[in-house]
Amino acid sequence: MEANQTPRSMPMVPTMRPRLPWRVHHRDGGALLAGLANQTLRSSVMAPTTREEVSGSMEAQPEAAPPSQRGKRKKTSADSSPAASQPGKSEALEPSESERRKRTHKSDDEKKATTSKGEQAASASPSALDASSSSSSTVSSPLRRPHSPACLREFTHDEGPEVVAAIEAYEELESKYLAKLKRQQELVTLDPSMPYSCMVNADLQRVRESATKTVLQVAKVILRFSSFIDGKLMAQSSGFLIDWDEGTKEGTVLTSARIICSKYTVRSQWSGTDEYAPNAEVVAYLLDQDDTTVPAHLLQYDKHINIALFKVDIDLCAKIPTFNNEVFYGQDIFVLGRDEDLNLTVHHGCVQFMGPTTYERHHHLFTGCVIKQASIGGPVIDFNGQVLGMANFPGTAFIPCSIILKCLDMWKKFQCIPRLHIGMKLSAIKYLDPIRAEKIFRKCNVDSGLIVIEVSHGSIAEELGVRPGDIIYSMNGECIATTVELENLIMRICGTYLEQGGAIGSCMDIPVGILHMRKGRKGPSRTLSLILNVSDDVEVFKSDMDF
Structure with a gap:
């Protein structure tokens, strides 16, 4: 290489995962690249990410130069050779084409041997991404993502067997890396799939x-x-x-x-x-x-x-x-x-x-x-x-x-949970909008109680004339304002009834204070005597939709 000639600069290498496969012609130093790839893939050193780092990497590893620079050396390498110290003899020392081929083949064999040894050493080292390392040792190896050599990204020719081997080696390491990463994320302390609470x-x-x-x-x-x-x-x-x-x-x-x-x-x-x-x-x-x-x-x-x-x-x-x-x-x-x-x-x-x-x-x-x-x-x-x-x-x-x-x-x-079946669906005046509640008070002089929304077909309440729109304001002599209060009351009534010798399946006579609504206005206020069943079974309501 002439003194003023510099190697072609490499483009900036992104830190993202490389796209596969890379292609390189096997006649352009494929064996050297395959060996270098295997060594680099097993290293935990990050690939260079800037133009200056790429140039430095090429100086340290001149064999990884692109195809246009194959067989040439930079001036810094030539100065260290014996020919450089004897001016005028560089042309005489230039090897013939056959000698160069022999050296190239020999260099290829040496690189393959070196690569094989490097792979064995890398696979035996603690930094290798071996899936069985965590089970064979009490101290697991640290997680390192493999990185490809930047030079492989430059080649777009037909792929050779050496480069295919390099790609397969990378994919194997990447597969082991992802498997170990998955196992790591399954730890309860690192699980990314955990849902969030309020x-x-x-x-x-x-x-x-x-x-x-x-x-x-x-x-x-x-x-x-x-x-x-x-x-x-x-x-x-x-x-x-x-x-x-x-x-x-x-x-x-x-x-x-x-x-x-x-x-x-x-x-x-x-x-x-x-x-x-x-x-x-x-x-x-x-x-x-x-x-x-x-x-x-x-x-x-x-x-x-x-x-x-x-x-x-x-x-x-x-x-x-x-x-x-x-x-x-x-x-x-x-x-x-x-x-x-x-x-x-x-x-x-x-x-x-x-x-x-x-x-x-x-x-x-x-x-x-x-x-x-x-x-x-x-x-x-x-x-x-x-x-x-x-x-x-x-x-x-x-x-x-x-x-x-x-x-x-x-x-x-009592080893059971008794309640009274009242045969009505009710809604509390307390929960109404203030405008509606105020009108009910003006027209009916009632500010608390339960509005009858629906009456079960065939129930005692229906037989006694209870109709939707009526207001129940008391039961068993106690005022009630919400349906939860009503449920507490009828369960307490049942409990007292059973303590006094009553039985499940019998009936109770319960006085109910009710205000009838007739023709859109306030009707008579009465106290009805509802004969209600004491049951520990589910109350079934029969509505208009059931007929």
Whole structure:
């Protein structure tokens, strides 16, 4: 090479993954490039990313020069040769064409031998991306992404076998790298697939620290359940411990009765067409490192309230949360549960100032946040970690603690959960828009009570002349303002009745204060005597759509 001749500069090399395959003519030093590629691919040194770094790399490795510079040396290399120290003899020392070919073949053989040794050394070194290294040693090798030699990116001719081998070597290393990266991302500390909870919302930043501690404390008693019939999965839900016996290591879990519901109707909860399989096999997923499953034994379930109690063998190391009856509207709440992967689900909302629709049972309150399937059966808690209720159906409804505690008390006393079937769908004046509520007060002089929305066909209420639009303002001598208050009242009446010797299936005479509405205006106010059935079964409502 002449003194003023410089090698062709390489383009800037991006740090992205190279596009495959590279092509190089096997007659243009393919063997040298293949050997260099194998050595470079097994190195943890990053490929040069600037023009100056590329030039420096070429000076250090002149064999990797592009085809236009093959067989030529830079002046810095020529100065170090014996011919350079003897002026005038450079032409005499120039080898013949045959000698040059022999040297080239010899150089190729030496490079192949060197490459083979380099590959063996690289594969035995700790930095090699060997998939079995983590299992054969207590200290795993660090993760290094292989980089291709920059010179290979320049060739676009027909590919030779040596370059194909280099490409295959790179792809093998890249495959091992990706496999190890996948295993690394499966670690619980690095898993990028974990879902986010509502705690990332800006609205919760002011209470995030205290709320996180509360949620994590209650999460220790939240389990996941699956039910099976003949080995086939039937349903899944969450549940939480409400009691635990330290002596027997048995816990009582509260969850939704949908865990044993083999068929349910989404159109209306009043249809009574849901089917249950109390003999289904139910398992609980414990919160240990192995995600152990244990049998869950059904203790009690109620079709109308839609709750179920199970007994589970569990070694508990957590505090059982307490119940709080004092739920107020606008109160901040969290709805907790577990998904199919046992990951915690967290939803934030507040208790809504609203009542159930005609498709929902009377005993529901509402969260203001969408409760997903995974959270059904999970606890609804306040910011202090006290349980306010249980998530019941997909949507926003939850069963408040006042109803749950009544159910638990009657189950302990009577081994059943009785209630009165009143045969009416009701809506509270309290939840109406102020304009409408004010007009009702002006026209009827009533500011509290329950409006009759629909009357069940063939019910006692229908026979006694109760019609849609009438207002029920009292029952058994007590004023009622919401449907939850009504449910608490009729369950308390049933409890007292059974304590006094009454029985399931008998009837009670309940006085009901009602204001009739006739022809668009206020009618007579009366006290009706409703003879209501005491039942522990689901109340079925027969509407106009059923005929």
